[in-house]
Amino acid sequence: MALHIIDRRLSGKNKSVGNRERFVRRYKQQIAEAVQRAVGKRDIRHIEQAESITIPRKDIREPLFRHGQGGISDTVHPGNSDHVRGDRIARPQGGAGSGSGSQASDSGEGEDDFTFTLSKEEFMELFFEDLALPRLLRTHIASTQQFRLRRAGYSHDGTPQNLALLRTMGGALGRRIALTKAPQRELKTLQAQLEALLAQDDGTSEVLAELQQRITALQARIGKVAFLDPIDLRFRSRTRVPVPSSQAVMFCLMDVSGSMDQARKELAKRFFILLYLFLTRHYEKIEIVFIRHHTQAAEVSEDEFFHSQETGGTIVSSALVLLDQIIRARYPAGDWNIYVAQASDGDNFNDDVGNCRNLLVEKILPLVRYYAYVQVVQEEQSLWQEYSQIARQFSHFALRKVSVPGDIYPVFRDLFKKEGVAV
Numbered sequence: 001m002a003l004h005i006i007d008r009r010l011s012g013k014n015k016s017v018g019n020r021e022r023f024v025r026r027y028k029q030q031i032a033e034a035v036q037r038a039v040g041k042r043d044i045r046h047i048e049q050a051e052s053i054t055i056p057r058k059d060i061r062e063p064l065f066r067h068g069q070g071g072i073s074d075t076v077h078p079g080n081s082d083h084v085r086g087d088r089i090a091r092p093q094g095g096a097g098s099g100s101g102s103q104a105s106d107s108g109e110g111e112d113d114f115t116f117t118l119s120k121e122e123f124m125e126l127f128f129e130d131l132a133l134p135r136l137l138r139t140h141i142a143s144t145q146q147f148r149l150r151r152a153g154y155s156h157d158g159t160p161q162n163l164a165l166l167r168t169m170g171g172a173l174g175r176r177i178a179l180t181k182a183p184q185r186e187l188k189t190l191q192a193q194l195e196a197l198l199a200q201d202d203g204t205s206e207v208l209a210e211l212q213q214r215i216t217a218l219q220a221r222i223g224k225v226a227f228l229d230p231i232d233l234r235f236r237s238r239t240r241v242p243v244p245s246s247q248a249v250m251f252c253l254m255d256v257s258g259s260m261d262q263a264r265k266e267l268a269k270r271f272f273i274l275l276y277l278f279l280t281r282h283y284e285k286i287e288i289v290f291i292r293h294h295t296q297a298a299e300v301s302e303d304e305f306f307h308s309q310e311t312g313g314t315i316v317s318s319a320l321v322l323l324d325q326i327i328r329a330r331y332p333a334g335d336w337n338i339y340v341a342q343a344s345d346g347d348n349f350n351d352d353v354g355n356c357r358n359l360l361v362e363k364i365l366p367l368v369r370y371y372a373y374v375q376v377v378q379e380e381q382s383l384w385q386e387y388s389q390i391a392r393q394f395s396h397f398a399l400r401k402v403s404v405p406g407d408i409y410p411v412f413r414d415l416f417k418k419e420g421v422a423v
Contacts, residue, residue, distance in 0.1 A: 148240070148241060149238040149239070149240060149241075150238060150239055150240075150241050151236070151237075151238060152237045152238055152239035153237055154167055154234040154235060154236060154237055155234075155235050155237040156231070156233060156234070156235070157235065158235025158236070158237065159235070162235045162236045162237075163233065163234075163235055163236075164234045164235060164236050167234040168228075168232055168233055168234045169228075169232075171232045171234060172227065172228050172229065172232040175229065175231070175232055176225050176227070179225050180222050180225055183218050183221055183222050184222065186218060187215065187218045187219065187222070190211060190214055190215045190218065191215060193211060194208070194211050194212065194215065197211065247285065247335060247336050247337060248283065248285075248286045248287075248336065248337040248338075248339065248369075249286065249287040249288070249289060249331050249336050249337070249338055249339070250275070250279055250286065250287070250288050250289070250339045250340075250341065251289045251291060251323055251326075251327075251338070251339065251340045251341070252272050252275065252276075252288065252289065252290050252291065252305065252341050253291045253293065253319045253320075253323065253340065253341070253342040253343070253344075254268050254269075254272065254290075254291070254292055254293075254305065254342075254343050254344075255268070255293060255294070255314065255316065255319075255343065255344035255345060256292050256293065256294055256308070256310060256311055256312075257293075257294040257295075257311060257312055257313055257314035257347070258294070258311050258312060258313065258314070259314060259345055259347040260311075260344075260345050260376075264345050264376045264377065266405075267343075267376040267402055267403075267404075267405065267408065268343035268344075268374070268376055269306055270405060270408050271341075271343055271374055271402065271408050271411075271412065272305070272306070272341070272343065273306070274408060274409065274412050275341055275412070275416075276288065276302075278412075278416065287331075288302075289326060290302060290304075290305035291319050291322060291323060292304070292305060292308065292310070293315070293316065293318050293319035293322075294310070294311060294312030294313055294314060294315070295312050295313040295314070295315045295318065296312070296315075296318050297318040297319040297321070297322040298322070299322065299326065313349070314347055314348050314349055314352075315348070315349050315352050316344065316348045316352060316356050316383060317352050317355040317356050317359060319342075320355075320356060320359040320360065320364060321359065323340065323364060324359060324363045324364055327364070327367055327368075333367040333368075337369045338367055338368040338369055339368060339369055339370050339371075339372075340364070340368055340370075340371045340372070341372045341373075341374070342371075342372070342373045342374070343373075343374045343375075343376060344373075344374075344375060344376070344383060345375065345376050345377050345381070346375045346377060346379070346380070346381035346382065346383040346384045347381050347382070347383070348381075348382055348383045350382065353382050353383065353386050356383065356386060357386050357389075357390065360390055360397075361390060361393070361394075365390075365394050365396070365397060368396070369396065370396050370398070371394075371396060371397045371398070372398050372399075372400075372415045372416075373387055373397075373398070373399040373400075374399070374400055374401075374402060374411065374415075375399065375400070375401045375402070376401075376402055376403070377401070377403060378401055378403045384399070384401075387399050398415055400414065400415060
């Protein structure tokens, strides 16, 4: 006979999941610092991986109380020819009393630093923990899992504590009136006939006996109508309705013109990969629109956005025109939190810089919650100079520069840090 054992525990084979979660909560600051150190050592392409981090032993050592000797005591150590009372004894050189010394020692003891392996999910959760979309507001009702209860009339089924007593008794009374109205009318007629016969008859006729039998049957029929029937029960009913949700859309604009060489495109892609990971992990209900541009702009798929090899001249306003058209056609500002992230090398056709400024100031910035511009070179070209003037006018317009891969993560954290959180 085969024996099959099914493990239905929420933690499955990982029996220590509770202890693990408590450890992460307790030493969250040390683990978060270790995660930040680990981020600087790995490539953006390999950011979604587990990580073994090391926490200094001194940070997790439990406090320990001991009973001291107390008081002042004089001790004579025989054979001491080096020290007298009041001398300061120097600390032993490396190796003694430490587990991390660089020199070998034949004495002393110590403890190694604690190594802890974070899973992929734990690492990413701590990686993005203190980031958020700026100025996010609740907007229109969206497809969301959040609901609230609202009164929705009455129903025939429910729990005793939801019984609507007045409604139930009113329904019972109405039912009794409806079921007995015709019999009551007939009963009154028969009783009137009985009184007329009794006034003329001595009470021994067959007609009188039959009339009395009909009256008795009608009274029994009326008496059988229940005072309270299960059909009369009414319960207060409540229904779940969706609550207003933070409905957001992120527009990703990337310059793929000829001036964007492979290294610059790689920097822009790394920034957008980090942004994509952040949005998809932090926000369950968010839409992402990808736009690539050179002399012409086009809305593309995620795969084409990151892997297409198309190139050409540079007219940045083409992307802004398409952005404005999509917003007004599909994402009304009254219903959506609109965000834009743009990456470029700052190079643009000279006659087009003014068009970019007019589009941003007059059409786009009044509609969006936040606009982030990342330039992938350090030189301040025409687009950067124009955008710098716009940033002084609009507080929700931010611009930063990155020139090497190591700048991407700090700049990203600076652009999307939670309000009130220091970077």
